[in-house]
Amino acid sequence: MSNTKYAIAKDNDGKNMLKFLLGELKPKGKIITPFNIISVPVILVGTVIIVYRFIHGLGSVSNISQEIPWGLWKGFNVVTGVAFAGGAYVLTFIVYILNVKKFHSLVRITVLNGFLAYMFYAGALVLDLGKPWNIINPIIGNSFGASSVLFLVAWHFLLYMIAQLIEFSPAIAEWLGARRAHKILSGMTLAAVIFGITLSTLHQSGLGAMYLMAKEKIHPLWYSEFIPVMFFVSSIFAGLSLVIFEGSISKKVFSDQISDKNHKAHHGIVISFAKVCAVTMFAYFFLQILVFVHGQHWDLLNTSMGYWYLTEMLGFVLFPMLLFFYGYRRDNSLLVKIAAIITMLGIIINRLNVTIIGFRWDAVPRYYPSWMEIVVSLAIIFTEIWIFRWIINRMPVLRESPIWAKNQK
Amino acid sequence: MDGFTYHDIFQTKGIEYLVIIAFLIILIPFWIIINRKDIIIRKIKETFGILTSDILKIPKGVFFSNHHTWAHLEKSGVAEVGLDDWLLHLAGEVEFGQIKEKGAEIKKGEILTQIVSKGRFLNIISPISGVVIDTNPMLREDASIIGQDPYKKGWICKIEPSSWKSETSSFYVGEEAKQWLKIELERFKDFISISLAKNHPESSLIIMQEGGELRDHPLYDLPKDVWQDFQKIFLDSEV
Secondary structure: OOOOOOOOOOOOOOHHHHHHHHOOOOOOOOOOOOOHHHHHHHHHHHHHHHHHHHHHHHHOOOOOOOOOOHHHHHHHHHHHHHOOOHHHHHHHHHHHOOOOHHHHHHHHHHHHHHHHHHHHHHHHHHHHHHHHHHHHHHHHHOOOOOOHHHHHHHHHHHHHHHHHHHHHHHHHHHHOOHHHHHHHHHHHHHHHHHHHHHHHHHHHHHHHHHHHOOOOOEOOOOOOOOHHHHHHHHHHHHHHHHHHHHHHHHHHHHHOOHHHHHHHHHHHHHHHHHHHHHHHHHHHHHHHHHHHHOOOOOOHHHHHHHHHHHHHHHHHHHHHHHHHHHHHHHHHHHHHHHHHHHHHHHHHHHHHHHHHHHHOOOOOOOOOOHHHHHHHHHHHHHHHHHHHHHHHOOOOOOOOOHHHHHHHH | OOOOOOOOOOOOOOHHHHHHHHHHHHHHHHHHHHOOOHHHHHHHHHHEEEEEEHHHOOOOOOOOOOOOEEEOOOOOOEEEEEHHHHHHHHHHOOOOOOOOOOOEEEEEEEEEEEEOOOEEEEEEOOOOOOOEEEEEHHHOOOOOOHHHHOOOOOOOOEEEOOOOHHHHHEEOOOHHHHHHHHHEEEEEEHHHHHHHHHOOOOOOOOOOOOHHOEEOOOOHOOHHHHHHHEEEEEEEEOO
C-alpha cells in the first residue's frame, strides 16, 4: 500500500533554497513540553559551565585530580555513549550485509543517532582533556602519538563520523530536494556501511583497550586483558537495547510521521531484537565467567566491590538476558522493553565500573563527579536530543522518503 | 613495566575448559528452546478449542483482501476466490446462500454470496472484478469442506479477473497477511467485548473464558445483531 495519506517529506518544489532553509529554522511542534522545561535550563547552565571551564581550567569545574585524571565526561559520555551508539553498526550489518530487510525502517534513525552520538561524545572528550587544543595532533601529525590506543580512537572517530554522515546523507539530500546528489550518495551507502562496521569493531574494543595500561589502577575484578573483547561484545546488545528503548519513545513522540505499516511492524522488530540480545548476552555472560575464572580473584567476591560485581553480572546481565529470552518466547514486547532498560543500566554500570567506580577505587579521597560535571554531562545529552528532534521533524528519517527518491532506488 | 604480575595460566586451565564445555552443553537446549516457536503451547491451545492466530491456515502465496476473502491467480489466467480461515473459524458451521452464477459479471466490492447459519447471515464481498467462470459445486452438497480446506477444495468461485494487478495491489500476502490476521483477531476480541457488553452482558462470560482467550467458532452462538455489527465492522470495510 502506498503511504500517500501520510506526510511525505517535501522537496522544496523549486523554492529558493535560502527561503526554504530559513523556513525550516522555525520551531515545529509544541514549545512548552516537560522535556523542554527540564532540558533548557540544564543546557543553559551547562553552557555557562563549559565557558567557565575553558577560562579557568578543568580543575575549577570538576573533581579530577592528578591521581584520577579521567572523570565523568570521559567515563560516561565518551566510553558509555559510544557503547550505546553501537546500534548503528549492528543494525547496518543486519540490514545491509545479512540482508534482513524487515529492519530497514529503523536504519536511518539509528544511523542518525550514531552520528550525533559520536559527534557529541567527541565533543565531550575535548571538554575533558587537559590540553584540548592538542586533540588535533593525532590527525595532523604534530606528534601523532601512534604508540597510544588513543591514536586509533581519534582516527576511527573521525573516519566513522564521515562514514555515518555518508550513510545518512541521502536523507539530507531528500530534505533539500537534491536529486542528483541523492543518487550519488545512495550509491555510496553500501561502501560506507562496510567501512563503518569494520571501523566499529576496532574502536568499540579500542575504548576498552585504553584501560589495559591501567592495570594497577582498576579493581582486579574488572581489569583483565580481555576488556577490549568484553567491550566489543557488550556493545552489540547495548546498541540494540538502545534501539529498542529509543524506538519505543520515537514511536510515541513522532507517531504521526510513522506509516501504518511501520507502526505494526514495530512489535515484530522488537521481538527479533530480543532474540539477538538474548543470544549475545548468553555468550557474554559465559565470557565473563571465563575471564573471572582466569583472573583467579575469587577471594575478592566476598568484599563490597565483590558484591557489586555480582550485582552487575547477575542482576544486570543474567537477569535481563533471561527476560529477553522469556519475552521472545512469549512474544511479549513489554518484557523485552523492560529487559532493554535493565540491560542499558547494566552497560552504564559496567562502563562506569571500569572507568570511574573501579578506577582507583582505593584512592583517598575517592573520585565523585562534581555537580558541575553532572550538569555538563546532561547538557551534552540533552543538546544531542534537541538536534535529534530537530532533524527528525524536518528530514525523512521516520517518514517515508519522497516519491522521487523511492523511484531512484 | 611496573606492577605486572604473571598468572600461572595453567592453574586455571582445567576449570576454564569445564566452563567452556558447560557453555556448549547449555547452549544446545538454549538454542533449541529459543527457536521452538511455542509449538507445544499452540498444540495445547488447539486441543482445548481455543482460537488463536497460530492455528489459522494462511498459505504464503494467497492474496487476502480487507473483506476476509482471498484470491489466487492460476497460470490459466483464472483466479480462484474464497473465504479466509479467520472468518471460517469465527463463524463455525455455515451453509451457503445464492452464489453469483456462471457468466455473471461481478465488480470488486459487490456481494458474491452469503454464508448462513441459523437465521443469521453474512454478505461475502468479492475481492476482485471480472466474469464468474465457475462456482464450486461441492459447496451445495457438503459445505463443511470449506472449513477443512478453505484454500483448495473450498474455493467459492473461479473468476476471470478484469484488472487483477490494480485491484490486488493493496492485498495482504505472506508474512504481512499473518500479522494482519493476528491483529484482526485482537480487534475481534475487542469487538466481542464491546458488542456483547452493549446488548447481551450475560453472554460475554461464555465467550471470554480461558483467561481471555476466544473459544473456537465464537460467532456460532451469538445473536443476529452481533452478526450485523460484525458485517459492518469487519467485512464491509473499505479497502
